[in-house]
Amino acid sequence: MSLVTPVTELLGIRVPVVQGGMQWVGVPKLVAAVSEAGGLGVLTALTQPSPEALRVAIRETKKLTSKPFGVNITLLPSITPPDYPGYARAAVEEGVRIFETAGNNPGPLIKYFKENNCIVIHKCTAIRHAKSAERHGVDILSIDGFECAGHPGEDDIGGLVLLARAARELKVPFLASGGIADARGFAAALTLGAAGVNLGTRFMCTVESPIHQNIKEKIVASTERDTVHIFRTLHNTARVFKNKISMEVVKIEKQGNAKFEDIKDLVSGERGRKVYELGDPDYGIWTAGIVMGLIDDIPTCKDLVERLERETVEILQSTAKLAGLEVRQKAKL
Numbered sequence: 001m002s003l004v005t006p007v008t009e010l011l012g013i014r015v016p017v018v019q020g021g022m023q024w025v026g027v028p029k030l031v032a033a034v035s036e037a038g039g040l041g042v043l044t045a046l047t048q049p050s051p052e053a054l055r056v057a058i059r060e061t062k063k064l065t066s067k068p069f070g071v072n073i074t075l076l077p078s079i080t081p082p083d084y085p086g087y088a089r090a091a092v093e094e095g096v097r098i099f100e101t102a103g104n105n106p107g108p109l110i111k112y113f114k115e116n117n118c119i120v121i122h123k124c125t126a127i128r129h130a131k132s133a134e135r136h137g138v139d140i141l142s143i144d145g146f147e148c149a150g151h152p153g154e155d156d157i158g159g160l161v162l163l164a165r166a167a168r169e170l171k172v173p174f175l176a177s178g179g180i181a182d183a184r185g186f187a188a189a190l191t192l193g194a195a196g197v198n199l200g201t202r203f204m205c206t207v208e209s210p211i212h213q214n215i216k217e218k219i220v221a222s223t224e225r226d227t228v229h230i231f232r233t234l235h236n237t238a239r240v241f242k243n244k245i246s247m248e249v250v251k252i253e254k255q256g257n258a259k260f261e262d263i264k265d266l267v268s269g270e271r272g273r274k275v276y277e278l279g280d281p282d283y284g285i286w287t288a289g290i291v292m293g294l295i296d297d298i299p300t301c302k303d304l305v306e307r308l309e310r311e312t313v314e315i316l317q318s319t320a321k322l323a324g325l326e327v328r329q330k331a332k333l
Contacts, residue, residue: 003309006173007196010119010139011098012068014038015309016196017186018121018142018175019203021072021100022150022287023047024273025211028057030301032064033208037305041069042100046082051090058094070121071096075103077236084109092116100142110136123177123198125153127165134172141166141174142198148178149201149227149239149289160192167193181294183311190316201289207300214279215286216298224293230267230285233258241288243281245271 007016017039019031024047031041043061048054054071061069071091073084088109091099099113102123113120114137122133123142130141143166145159146152159178166174176189177198189197204211205219218241228242233253240246249263271284299307 003190003313005190005195007140007175010173011040013040015305016175017305017308018042018070018100018196018198020123020142020177020198020200021045021074021102022200022204023269024276025204025209026072027210028061028064030203030206030208030210031069032061033206033301034203034305035065035067035069037300037302038309039301039305040098041065043069043071045071045073045087045091046076048087051083051086054087055090055094058091058096062095068098069096070098070100072100072102073109075101075106075109077104085112088112092118101138102142106133107136110138121175125151125162126155126157127162127169130166130170130174134170139172140195141170141172142177143174143194144198145176145178147290149287149291151236151238152178154235154237159189163189163192163194178289179291181291183308183315185291185294186308186312187315187319190312191319200287201291202295202304203301204288205295205298206304207298211276212279215276215281218281219288219292219295220298222288222292224290226292227288227290230263234260239287239289240285241281243286245282245285249285 003016005016015038019034019041021042021044023044026042026044031043034041045054048057073087098119100121101109110120120138121140121142122138123144124130125144143162145162146156163176173195175196175198176194180197181202186197205216226242227239228246229237229239230246230249231238245266249266252258252263267285272286275283275286
């Protein structure tokens, strides 16, 4: 049996598994491997230094796979914003027709993509934001629970409640994002009403992931207690790996009245990138989710997606048995 959902039909993929956009991680090799495995690989636009570099990455991905893949454009708070329209235009001109958007004020980007007959997945951490994205015409929503790596929003609402509310209130299909790494989570998400799942940290820990082997092994060795929130006092909360640098940031924030200038050298994106290149988990800030507690191997993307598909189908077919329940027909009186 296969898992056919509105997401597989909209995106033209075999398994409703999307690899989330991840800075420095969503590069052609990983993206193509996920798509070849039957899911949807997603290039991270801002990993590339310019729109022209994104064009090169798209062309490289097309050489590695003929399957559908997408491009993530995340709108980040910045004194000097990246050339978001330029990245969007470059991707559309290169033939990309699936986009994942995230961040504040995505309306103009969504409008541009829809004018060019693209499918838009928008990532949200709150149902009110999801409804706003619906009004802008997105095709699929990605509902990010508090468990997620990266930015979980400021409401601290876990996926269990968010997904149940999404099933009640949203009109378009949605993905479950945050805290999912195995078939139990996948099956639970589908049962809660999701039409697929979005995986980030789990795909970081695969053979084709571009990060250093030391970091992959650190993820395997870590537990759900090995993350921490930074930027809480700046109202831009981010879940990252708990290391010397992130704990120093937390210490500064706890002193009160911290400004970004007080921590900017510690949280430098370049230092985070070096973590993945050099393999030193304490060199800088790097993103990871509590789902690390469920990751105990480093498979190929093919093996991972096929395992998720197979085991999720098995769980869905035997849910009552798995829960230790027996469903009986009531005797007629």
